[in-house]
Amino acid sequence: MLHTNLSRLLASGGPKRLISTVNKLTTVEVNDKTGIAILTMNRPPVNGLNLELLQDLKSSIDEIEGNKSRGLILTSSSPTIFSAGLDILEMYKPDMDRCRAFWSQLQETWLALYGSSVPTAAAINGHSPAGGCLLATSCEYRVMVPKFTIGLNETQLGMIAPQWFMSAFLSVLPQREAERALNQGRMFTTEEALRVGLIDETANSKEEAIEKCAAFIGTFAKVNPLARSLTKQQFRAADLQQLKNGRKEDLEKFLFTVSQPALQKGLGIYLEGLKKKVKKQ
Numbered sequence: 001m002l003h004t005n006l007s008r009l010l011a012s013g014g015p016k017r018l019i020s021t022v023n024k025l026t027t028v029e030v031n032d033k034t035g036i037a038i039l040t041m042n043r044p045p046v047n048g049l050n051l052e053l054l055q056d057l058k059s060s061i062d063e064i065e066g067n068k069s070r071g072l073i074l075t076s077s078s079p080t081i082f083s084a085g086l087d088i089l090e091m092y093k094p095d096m097d098r099c100r101a102f103w104s105q106l107q108e109t110w111l112a113l114y115g116s117s118v119p120t121a122a123a124i125n126g127h128s129p130a131g132g133c134l135l136a137t138s139c140e141y142r143v144m145v146p147k148f149t150i151g152l153n154e155t156q157l158g159m160i161a162p163q164w165f166m167s168a169f170l171s172v173l174p175q176r177e178a179e180r181a182l183n184q185g186r187m188f189t190t191e192e193a194l195r196v197g198l199i200d201e202t203a204n205s206k207e208e209a210i211e212k213c214a215a216f217i218g219t220f221a222k223v224n225p226l227a228r229s230l231t232k233q234q235f236r237a238a239d240l241q242q243l244k245n246g247r248k249e250d251l252e253k254f255l256f257t258v259s260q261p262a263l264q265k266g267l268g269i270y271l272e273g274l275k276k277k278v279k280k281q
């Protein structure tokens, strides 16, 4: 039976999906029929963006850029969380050298994703606060599963979202909506996100979200790839250049912010709140 199945598989030209790379915290799977790469974050429990996950994300994006994939779909292996955003432990009582490497890597990874030459889409299969929302809004298209939340909640943590977080948010939301949501640190439900345009579509499952993302990428099938990619890059050039020009200053601002005792106190209380929530249930 096993042999028969294997023969059939070989006769059909091999598996439909190839795991081309397994980094420690991400995998890249290229569909050999569509040529679309699925980039999956896999850092349990919440895909907190720490230095290592950011490094793996960057190297997976580079690989997808290099292997001539027709598009990139970003998703998560967790059934309930796309990404909980930046790993707060990278900012709470930090080792300053690691903190410097962490923020520089975040900048690097964002530049690679937002500036990617291939079409990008996010299959948001779980909660997506702060840095998770940054990843999603850096893609060109978003499909989200119901009953989750997405948004830039930095003000709730006593922090200010950097300009480039705001740029990605503003590339999706109207100015007025973006400003109000940022000031409030508002988290949108899937339905609210659809209504304001923070996401493009909803889907009933991760699989359906991936299919819808693939359909979006398919809309470029008849468009000249070079013209499409240069148009995207020109459209995003000002946002990308703004960070490239101000990278050093942005890093110093971040290091200054996390070294403030009031911020450390706030982060401690926030983390405690997250843990208490677990005990209460």
Ligand SMILES: CCCCCCCC/C=C\CC(=O)SCCNC(=O)CCNC(=O)[C@H](O)C(C)(C)COP(=O)(O)OP(=O)(O)OC[C@H]1O[C@@H](n2cnc3c(N)ncnc32)[C@H](O)[C@@H]1OP(=O)(O)O
Pocket: 045, 046, 048, 080, 081, 083, 084, 085, 086, 087, 088, 089, 127, 129, 130, 131, 132, 153, 154, 157, 159, 160, 161, 162, 250, 251, 253, 254, 257, 271, 274, 275, 277, 278
């Ligand atoms: C240049 C100018 C200055 C710049 C200043 C800095 C600007 C950047 C600032 C912020 C960006 C960020 O991304 S900060 C992170 C924001 N994220 C959040 O607020 C999300 C917090 N988490 C949650 O709301 C929930 O965990 C969840 C909805 C994502 C999932 O809920 P669930 O009930 O499924 O899981 P738990 O809450 O039980 O969490 C499990 C486990 O994970 C820990 N956890 C959760 N999120 C984080 C996180 N972001 N970082 C670190 N750890 C996290 C949580 O405490 C639990 O831990 P324990 O199992 O040990 O209890």
